[in-house]
Amino acid sequence: MTHTDVDIIQNRPISNAKLGVLVLLGAETMLFVGLIGAFLVFRMGNVNWPPLSLGDIQLPQLITGINTLLLLISGYTMFYSVRSIQQDRIWHHHVSLVFTWFLGLAFLVIQGSEWIQLIGKGLTLQSGIYGGIFYVLIGCHAAHVLGAVMWLSIVLAKSLLGKFCAEKYTGVETCMLYWIFVVALWPILYILVYLY
Amino acid sequence: MQENENLTHQHDENQKTDQENGDALQQSDEQNGDNHDTHDHHHEGFIRKYVFSLDHKMIGKQFLIYGLLMLFLGGGLAMLFRWQLAYPDITEDMAANLENVESRSAKPLPIIGASDEFLKEYLETGEAEPRTWADRMWLNIMESDGYEYIKLNLGFGIMSPAFYNMLFTMHATIMVFFVVVPILVGAFGNFLIPLMIGTRDMAFPVLNMLSFWLAVLAAGIMIAGFFVPGGHASAGWTGYAPLSANTDWTGVNWGINLWAISLLIQGFSSLVGSINYITTIINMRAPGMTFFRMPLVIWALFIVAILLLLAFPVLSSALALLIFDRLAGTTFFTSTSSGGGDPLLWQHLFWFFGHPEVYILILPGMGIASELIPVFSRKPIFGYRSMVYAMIAIAFLGWVVWGHHMFQSGMRPGMGAFFMTTTMLIAVPSAIKTFNWLGTMFRGSIRFTTPMLHAIAFVSMFVIGGLSGIFMANTPVDIAIHDTYFIVAHIHYVVFGGSLFAIFGGIVFWFPKMYGRYMNDTLSKIHFWLTFISFNCTFFPMHILGMGMHRRRIENPMATEYTQMFEGMNIFITMSAFTLGVVQLILVFNFFWSMYKGKVAEKNPWHVNTLEWEAPTPVPHGNFAQIPTVHRGPYEYSVPGEEADWIPQAQPEPVPASAGD
Ligand code: HEM
Ligand SMILES: [Cu+2]
Numbered sequence: 030m031t032h033t034d035v036d037i038i039q040n041r042p043i044s045n046a047k048l049g050v051l052v053l054l055g056a057e058t059m060l061f062v063g064l065i066g067a068f069l070v071f072r073m074g075n076v077n078w079p080p081l082s083l084g085d086i087q088l089p090q091l092i093t094g095i096n097t098l099l100l101l102i103s104g105y106t107m108f109y110s111v112r113s114i115q116q117d118r119i120w121h122h123h124v125s126l127v128f129t130w131f132l133g134l135a136f137l138v139i140q141g142s143e144w145i146q147l148i149g150k151g152l153t154l155q156s157g158i159y160g161g162i163f164y165v166l167i168g169c170h171a172a173h174v175l176g177a178v179m180w181l182s183i184v185l186a187k188s189l190l191g192k193f194c195a196e197k198y199t200g201v202e203t204c205m206l207y208w209i210f211v212v213a214l215w216p217i218l219y220i221l222v223y224l225y
Numbered sequence: 226m227q228e229n230e231n232l233t234h235q236h237d238e239n240q241k242t243d244q245e246n247g248d249a250l251q252q253s254d255e256q257n258g259d260n261h262d263t264h265d266h267h268h269e270g271f272i273r274k275y276v277f278s279l280d281h282k283m284i285g286k287q288f289l290i291y292g293l294l295m296l297f298l299g300g301g302l303a304m305l306f307r308w309q310l311a312y313p314d315i316t317e318d319m320a321a322n323l324e325n326v327e328s329r330s331a332k333p334l335p336i337i338g339a340s341d342e343f344l345k346e347y348l349e350t351g352e353a354e355p356r357t358w359a360d361r362m363w364l365n366i367m368e369s370d371g372y373e374y375i376k377l378n379l380g381f382g383i384m385s386p387a388f389y390n391m392l393f394t395m396h397a398t399i400m401v402f403f404v405v406v407p408i409l410v411g412a413f414g415n416f417l418i419p420l421m422i423g424t425r426d427m428a429f430p431v432l433n434m435l436s437f438w439l440a441v442l443a444a445g446i447m448i449a450g451f452f453v454p455g456g457h458a459s460a461g462w463t464g465y466a467p468l469s470a471n472t473d474w475t476g477v478n479w480g481i482n483l484w485a486i487s488l489l490i491q492g493f494s495s496l497v498g499s500i501n502y503i504t505t506i507i508n509m510r511a512p513g514m515t516f517f518r519m520p521l522v523i524w525a526l527f528i529v530a531i532l533l534l535l536a537f538p539v540l541s542s543a544l545a546l547l548i549f550d551r552l553a554g555t556t557f558f559t560s561t562s563s564g565g566g567d568p569l570l571w572q573h574l575f576w577f578f579g580h581p582e583v584y585i586l587i588l589p590g591m592g593i594a595s596e597l598i599p600v601f602s603r604k605p606i607f608g609y610r611s612m613v614y615a616m617i618a619i620a621f622l623g624w625v626v627w628g629h630h631m632f633q634s635g636m637r638p639g640m641g642a643f644f645m646t647t648t649m650l651i652a653v654p655s656a657i658k659t660f661n662w663l664g665t666m667f668r669g670s671i672r673f674t675t676p677m678l679h680a681i682a683f684v685s686m687f688v689i690g691g692l693s694g695i696f697m698a699n700t701p702v703d704i705a706i707h708d709t710y711f712i713v714a715h716i717h718y719v720v721f722g723g724s725l726f727a728i729f730g731g732i733v734f735w736f737p738k739m740y741g742r743y744m745n746d747t748l749s750k751i752h753f754w755l756t757f758i759s760f761n762c763t764f765f766p767m768h769i770l771g772m773g774m775h776r777r778r779i780e781n782p783m784a785t786e787y788t789q790m791f792e793g794m795n796i797f798i799t800m801s802a803f804t805l806g807v808v809q810l811i812l813v814f815n816f817f818w819s820m821y822k823g824k825v826a827e828k829n830p831w832h833v834n835t836l837e838w839e840a841p842t843p844v845p846h847g848n849f850a851q852i853p854t855v856h857r858g859p860y861e862y863s864v865p866g867e868e869a870d871w872i873p874q875a876q877p878e879p880v881p882a883s884a885g886d
Binding site for chain 2: 032034037041043045049052053055057059060062063064066067070071074154155157158161162165169
């Protein structure tokens with residue numbers, strides 16, 4: 030029996046695009062493993078955290094906690110939007126995508142204003158390893174959220190133009206995988222950096 | 226976010242073919258790797274075909290040329306510092322050295338350095354008649370106003386300690402990141418994976434092209450580092466902090482910045498490449514090509530892609546922190562009075578990446594050897610599955626042994642024992658592989674072709690390198706030999722003796738498929754034997770130097786009394802190293818000459834089973850007229866009762882009820 034190119038492609042259990050994004054997330058995970066590892070080395074090597082020399086710096090735990098909730102909700106709305114398109118409920122799909130987009134943006138705005146306050150209080154990148162690792166680690170995550178929001182903007186635009194339907198939505202799915210990764214990472218960072 | 230957009234874009238293309246009927250195939254543009262139609266011979270422009278090519282075979286060849294060019298740069302640097310080791314300066318201070326001729330024992334570099342008589346006369350009298358063009362050049366340079374860096378660090382062709390540090394740092398950096406990985410993974414991976422698993426191209430051709438051009442960008446930045454004030458990075462290829470983190474220590478500023486930035490970009494290139502390889506191998510195998518029917522080199526490349534994917538980002542995180550330290554005033558890797566960072570953190574991050582990296586350097590070589598040895602022994606590979614499991618075991622264990630590079634950096638003795646044990650454990654799968662290669666050759670009808678000679682050299686050199694590894698894995702032994710030439714011997718037996726011989730063998734073996742012609746066999750054989758002999762002359766004595774406590778990164782072995790007795794040996798090594806370097810010109814000449822003038826090769830000149838030989842030569846765009854169906858494993862040579870001593874993977878079983886559908 031011979032095989033045509035088409036049935037070879039159709040027999041794939043998972044599309045190349047989805048698999049590619051999953052593989053990419055493996056690498057992203059290891060990037061954060063490196064940074065979180067560095068954080069833990071510093072954290073566990075210091076009895077006083079933040080170090081006494083920084084004065085009484087206090088990270089905004091409550092606001093960030095609320096921000097964490099926002100991000101978690103955005104994870105759910107993103108997931109919901111894929112569920113809706115699978116079931117051909119385009120209206121739900123659009124609304125939840127728009128919600129997700131705003132939640133992502135809100136997270137960035139709130140975090141940005143936090144940073145401005147912290148810098149005002151004297152916590153900068155140069156404030157020893159405490160300030161350094163805080164801005165690098167949290168900033169690296171924020172860059173990922175920004176990337177995810179930008180990706181989502183493209184997906185949202187395509188979706189509003191009617192490019193996706195119940196048979197064809199891998200573009201939303203790949204974006205969801207990335208989004209969920211960024212969301213799932215955050216509580217770990219919140220607990221380690223803000224609470225521990 | 227570049228890759229993500231490409232992924233979504235790619236996805237749309239797939240989607241189209243997923244739903245629509247076969248017509249979509251004919252229309253799909255060449256961005257979609259799966260859907261090349263071999264019959265549409267559109268004529269591509271020069272740029273599309275040779276420069277920004279999307280074809281995996283062309284990208285593979287680009288990586289090969291890239292790697293070979295960088296090999297010569299890296300080798301050239303090594304020859305420069307080898308000269309210094311053979312004829313070192315016995316005074317530390319250049320200025321004093323220039324004034325005090327009597328005490329000067331350093332010899333200027335050959336060819337590009339000033340001649341001895343000229344220099345002597347010049348230093349004595351303040352002027353002299355130039356005897357060679359190099360004399361004239363140095364005279365001009367030394368008497369001009371500019372060129373401060375050159376004057377100080379390479380005046381008359383005698384190098385300063387700082388310059389020596391730069392040379393060995395860049396030698397290793399280039400060899401590891403710009404030669405061995407690009408050739409083994411970039412060139413062989415790209416060329417072989419789609420052909421050997423029977424598909425038309427990589428999963429993401431655009432990403433594939435991106436991967437190559439990112440690597441070019443990285444190389445450009447790395448080379449630019451030689452021309453910045455202060456010289457290039459000189460903290461060793463391992464870039465240990467605080468040496469690398471603080472400009473004050475080495476006096477190098479932009480050199481190390483560019484070094485780090487270039488490696489970050491090279492990391493992106495690897496990332497993109499490994500996403501491509503993993504997706505392609507998981508998703509695009511030909512019908513019947515089950516995982517356990519994949520050739521071992523594909524297994525090796527698959528595992529290496531996973532290692533690269535997971536290891537390189539850790540280095541990237543360390544490099545990012547380093548760049549912040551250097552450019553943004555953080556103190557992650559330097560301890561300061563107000564409680565700064567931790568220099569050891571760099572070592573942990575670096576070696577957590579670094580040990581998987583050294584296996585990235587060898588696994589594809591092992592894969593290539595596993596292809597060549599069965600073909601030229603005309604026997605199935607011994608223990609196919611155990612070969613696969615051994616590679617997987619190596620890849621897993623590779624994550625928990627990084628501490629063996631840090632025995633002397635200060636660690637709890639308990640941790641030392643842990644890392645010692647895990648390191649020793651890694652020798653077990655390595656030994657399994659070695660015995661399997663030997664078992665494959667045992668009582669085979671061995672054909673001593675050039676690729677086979679290289680494969681045998683690979684196995685035997687790897688054994689020597691592996692054995693020296695066992696020595697160093699012993700903490701008590703390593704206390705003595707750490708950072709001596711013993712390490713240098715080990716590195717080169719595994720990376721040159723291992724990976725590079727595999728590369729040479731692989732080039733000769735697949736050349737007929739790549740370029741449709743044979744390489745000249747006489748030249749290949751001469752190249753092999755001269756390389757093999759001069760390689761051993763160069764690196765074997767280094768074991769002895771190491772045992773004599775000859776430090777690894779010392780620019781003047783004559784400065785310490787206990788290494789003065791090694792002067793003769795150092796000169797011998799240097800002469801061998803120069804031979805080794807020059808001999809490689811034979812390879813280059815042969816490579817380019819054979820590309821145009823070599824004997825035209827038939828489709829399957831070595832009688833190999835694997836799918837790449839099923840494709841026509843030269844391999845067209847889209848590889849196969851019809852995607853082959855695989856019916857058997859890759860190593861069915863000399864099957865009893867069969868007429869031919871080889872059965873191609875795509876040959877159906879005589880009884881029609883075949884497996885694989
Ligand atoms: C049986 C297997 C092996 C064992 C037990 C082993 C063990 C070791 C140990 C203990 C060291 C550290 C020595 C020191 O710095 O004091 C070392 C260094 C090194 N090994 Fe291996 N090794 C093995 C195989 C390999 C392979 C296959 C490669 C690469 C292809 C490799 C590449 C290197 C390199 C590049 C270094 C030097 C790193 C540096 O610059 O400090 N080794 N090895
Ligand atoms: Cu190691």
